[in-house]
Amino acid sequence: MPQCAKVLFVDDDQAVLDGVRRGLCRAYDVATALGPLEGLRVLSENGPFAVVVSDLRMPGMDGVTFLRKAKEIAPEAVPIMLTGHGDLTTAMAAVNEGHIFRFLTKPCPTPNLSRALDAALAHYRLAATEKELLRVTLENARLKEDVERIMRHDLKTPLSAIISLPQVLRMADNLDDEQRDMLALIEESGYLILSMVNLSTALYKMERDQYALEPTDVNLVPIIEKNFGFFADTAQNRDLTLALTADGAPIPPGGGFTVRGEELLCFSMLANLITNAVEASPRGGTVSVDLGREGGMARIAIANAGPVPECVRDCFFDKYATAGKPKGTGLGTYSAKRIAMAHGGDIAMETDGAGTRVTVRLPVA
Known part of the structure; x- marks a missing residue:
């Protein structure tokens, strides 16, 4: 049994909707809507839905138009269309334009419909996983940047001591020239490390074309x-x-x-x-x-x-x-x-x- 996810069926025939609910309710979380306007309302109020299945021929709004409007409300939902044999040209055009994931001819046996729903749910979960992976990646990148900025900031405090202490020690009268040179080297190295910390900030901005040169x-x-x-x-x-x-x-x-x-x-x-x-x-x-x-x-x-x-x-x-x-x-x-x-x-x-x-x-x- 596939993992349940919300599936919305839209048709202008209540008998068709009742038959879908009876045949699929044990395997899927099924909701139905009588007609395209009711379908848009259900999408808005009862979502999110993983899959939206619509009939093609409906009064007031055909299935292609309905699914296009449904995409605006629920962009992640995977659209499937049910058509009669005489509507194959219209349905195939919709598929080729990228509006429809699958189309099925009516009457559609329950096993065929189930296979299409399983494929649509797998597609939905894959897209959701990729979206979540992208979100986590971006969040980790922002976290890494925040940590690096904090480290650059915190490094400056101990560096200030490394730079200033040699200046104080060199004032003592009991140092020879070699000792003073060593203190000068420590001070110079501290300045160099501080410059490198500041440089990392500059390079970070350069990578984002945000660096303002002050020549x-x-x-x-x-x-x-x-x-x-x-x-x-x-x-x-x-x-x-x-x-x-x-x-x-x-x-x-x-x-x-x-x-x-x-x-x-x-x-x-x-x-x-x-x-x-x-x-x-x-x-x-x-x-x-x-x-x-x-x-x-x-x-x-x-x-x-x-x-x-x-x-x-x-x-x-x-x-x-x-x-x-x-x-x-x-x-x-x-x-x-x-x-x-x-x-x-x-x-x-x-x-x-x-x-x-x-x-x-x-x-x-």
């Missing part, structure tokens, strides 16, 4: 030099050369290269790209960052001698695209692309057997 003049040279400093030990251990140039020439001390953007976003973008270049570079290779101007835009080219694996070349900037990195998330190049686009710039990658070159273009200052 200023940003000198990229100290940003790149700071990133190179993070990899000084790695470069020494792997015999890597880290090179910063402008149009192929070394940048003189105190030199600069200014773009129009947000410093934190530029720092994050370049940190991700330089990290990728260092990790992909073979031992004894060179990781270079060359700065220049092309076509009214600033150009930042990050190159290394390691080729990008073929499996990720076509999706290099896609979310979660990664290969050959046990701890890789595939988000570094994706966020870099988002940041470049948020600045009104672009980003591109070229790779072959000789190595890889990622080029970022940003507005000039």
Whole structure:
């Protein structure tokens, strides 16, 4: 016996409705309505219904029109039509237009009607399950976003202590230079983590095209030099050369290269790209960052001698695209692309057997 769900039968012949109720009431939750107007009233007042079965030929309103109006009242209900043999052309047209789930000819034996009802109920339950799954998915996504926002907010409180305590400790008279440098490193790391927390909020808005850029003049040279400093030990251990140039020439001390953007976003973008270049570079290779101007835009080219694996070349900037990195998330190049686009710039990658070159273009200052 199929699981009961409400089924509405609409016909202008009371004898037909009485016969349907007698034949199906033990297996289904059956309601009847005499004529289309009564059917619309029952739908409105006694719903919801899983299935609506209507006769085609009824006075005042035919079955196609009735089922169309019923769909407005109960959009989830599955429509079935009962027709005479002479109405097959009309019924088939309604089915082809997507208004009717099934049509049955009159008189319809109870077993045939039951099979059609079972199919309609299965269709209704499947649609309801998919709708509920979508609702739960969206609710979970909203919950995840709320939790992430709360975490970002709550992280700032302990970070404030991490940043402020080294400032207080450095005021003591009994510290040597090495200890003061270590405190300065703790403070700088705290600021960096705080910047990353703030950056996650910015990237969240970028994904929804809701980020409002507040650009200023940003000198990229100290940003790149700071990133190179993070990899000084790695470069020494792997015999890597880290090179910063402008149009192929070394940048003189105190030199600069200014773009129009947000410093934190530029720092994050370049940190991700330089990290990728260092990790992909073979031992004894060179990781270079060359700065220049092309076509009214600033150009930042990050190159290394390691080729990008073929499996990720076509999706290099896609979310979660990664290969050959046990701890890789595939988000570094994706966020870099988002940041470049948020600045009104672009980003591109070229790779072959000789190595890889990622080029970022940003507005000039």
